[in-house]
Amino acid sequence: MLLDAGSADYASATRPHNAATEQHPLRVATIRTAADVPEALAEVAALERDLGRPLRVAVQATGHGAGAALGDDVVLLDTSRLAEVAIDAERRTAVVGAGATWSAVNGAAERHGLMGLAGSAATVAVTGYTAGGGIGWLVRRDGMASGSLRRVHWLDAAGRARIAADDADEAVDRDAIWAFRGAGGAGVATALELDLVPVPALHAGALLWPVAALPEVVGAWTAAIDGVGPSVSTSLSVLHLPPAPRFPEALRGRVAVHLAIADPNGPDGAAPLLDAMRRAATPVVDGWGPTDAAELTRIHLDPPDPVPAIGDARWLDAGTPALAADLLSTAAEPGSPIVMLELRHVAGAPTRRDGAMVTPPGAFVFHAVGALGRAPRDAIEEGFARARAVWSVADTGRTPGSWIEGAAAVPDALPDAVRDRARRIADAADPDGRFLRSRLLG
Structure with missing residues (x-):
């Protein structure tokens, strides 16, 4: 599953939409289903043992928010193929894969007179945009995209599948949904459930x-x-x-x-x-x-x-x-x-x-x-x-x-207390620091 620089999929995954920084990770894992994530994490652990040194894991779909250089101490999980989109017109919701773009979501939603709270560019992936706050053309009527987030299917650093939601049984999942609403989230998101809104006369x-x-x-x-x-x-x-x-x-x-x-x-x-x-x-x-x-x-x-x-x-x-x-x-x-x-x-x-x-x-x-x-x-x-x-x-x-295009960190994105809480949530999901943290956490 882990691909080296000689692979076409490696080359594709390491050409982010924003090419201000270079990406040369040690390996790339192409994630096609949620089940691929724990398999990839297991292979990363095996590779660490073979190399005798620790590795970090980065997650990327389209790379619009790419800002930090990736070197040979990183394995990149390419989630761009998690692109399924399912619209529930009656409930006014969408369930979308972590790599789905807003053009795919709203192309499906508008057939029902609905839209998600997309940004300015069609090719931006829903997950990074939503977890980063997201400011679109419907913001004055419907708010930031982060506020439209209902649930997130995600995996922690141990590879356990979880569902982040306000009414989740476990505190880690209730905390995670709070962090996914504008502080970058926790672990690896594989699918999001979002509100859709009516657009009667766009x-x-x-x-x-x-x-x-x-x-x-x-x-x-x-x-x-x-x-x-x-x-x-x-x-x-x-x-x-x-x-x-x-x-x-x-x-x-x-x-x-x-x-x-x-x-x-x-x-x-x-x-x-x-x-x-x-x-x-x-x-x-x-x-x-x-x-x-x-x-x-x-x-x-x-x-x-x-x-x-x-x-x-x-x-x-x-x-x-x-x-x-x-x-x-x-x-x-x-x-x-x-x-x-x-x-x-x-x-x-x-x-x-x-x-x-x-x-x-x-x-x-x-x-x-x-x-x-x-x-x-x-x-x-x-x-x-x-x-x-x-x-x-x-x-x-x-x-x-x-x-903030091309930046590795955005330290002023969150108030100190919010950033500190988001860091604690990320640490609880990943106590060994395996995943690279959101750039919003400074």
């Missing part, structure tokens, strides 16, 4: 303006953002567009102002904001309208192919709109090392269940990304620092853990 779209319109567009967004409907989510960004045919010729290879906007309840709640921004400057692209789950994943305009990216992000307070113009301007120059800098509005998101991170700590999220290769790491970090000098006056002290 509307969404992307609007684009030339960067010269930034002052007018930001001014309109700032003035109107408090008046949007309670189910409307928006992201306003400066975006360095590639010279790709999918963009209008006037914007190809140029800097643009980008509004991504969504409302599962129809067009009315977004109308005041859209009207104000269209009056401020006429967009070159105006894609707002009725849509489906597949199109919803495209409004953020993420690159279609993997990118070696590093990112910075922060939860910001309600004073953020006053900083928006200055903050977005830090990435607006044509030669900026920051290819995308956005402000996401999440104010009013409800809390669905108890968990480690189920309530947004701020009304807005700052998020910036630089692409290695396009700019060196030190230049990207300098760009982050320029932005930080602006947003620091609205800082809540917390970082959205699932939005």
Whole structure:
């Protein structure tokens, strides 16, 4: 079961979606069923005895959150093939394999007028996103994805199959569900049970303006953002567009102002904001309208192919709109090392269940990304620092853990008491420290 670097499956498993760091684990185990996990752990133990040294175990599906380099002291469990999706339309729930992507889940759920609380990219795996908090386009109406988590089928370091749930018989499983809701979880997850939500009149779209319109567009967004409907989510960004045919010729290879906007309840709640921004400057692209789950994943305009990216992000307070113009301007120059800098509005998101991170700590999220290769790491970090000098006056002290590309650790994702409790839960499931801990635990 354990594969070395000469295997095609090894090569596939060690090419994460974010290639900012290299992965060269000693072996890879391809997990196709939950029963493969204890078998793989037994083989790791045998390999340790043969080598006369300890090994750690890492778990990865798509690798969107990859940040730590993996070397020859690690065995990687590739869970991407745990991709089953089962929808219960009557109960409004989905049971999904740990490697299932949001595109697969919502492609099945929307046939019943339902969706899960997916993020911005279709290819993100449900497990890492949900266990990391998860901030999607339905957040203001339905909350963070972590709060939609009902149960987790998981295995501890001894290979015992368990079910994490609020009503579980054993404390370790009741603790584990709390940790899976935003603190990375415990052990190895093999399947998740999630709430689905109705989307009676899903509307969404992307609007684009030339960067010269930034002052007018930001001014309109700032003035109107408090008046949007309670189910409307928006992201306003400066975006360095590639010279790709999918963009209008006037914007190809140029800097643009980008509004991504969504409302599962129809067009009315977004109308005041859209009207104000269209009056401020006429967009070159105006894609707002009725849509489906597949199109919803495209409004953020993420690159279609993997990118070696590093990112910075922060939860910001309600004073953020006053900083928006200055903050977005830090990435607006044509030669900026920051290819995308956005402000996401999440104010009013409800809390669905108890968990480690189920309530947004701020009304807005700052998020910036630089692409290695396009700019060196030190230049990207300098760009982050320029932005930080602006947003620091609205800082809540917390970082959205699932939005930090290319980082090995996110020490500010959780309050100290929450992180300490999550570490104790992970240690109880894995007392010998066999599994690499979530990067949210610092």
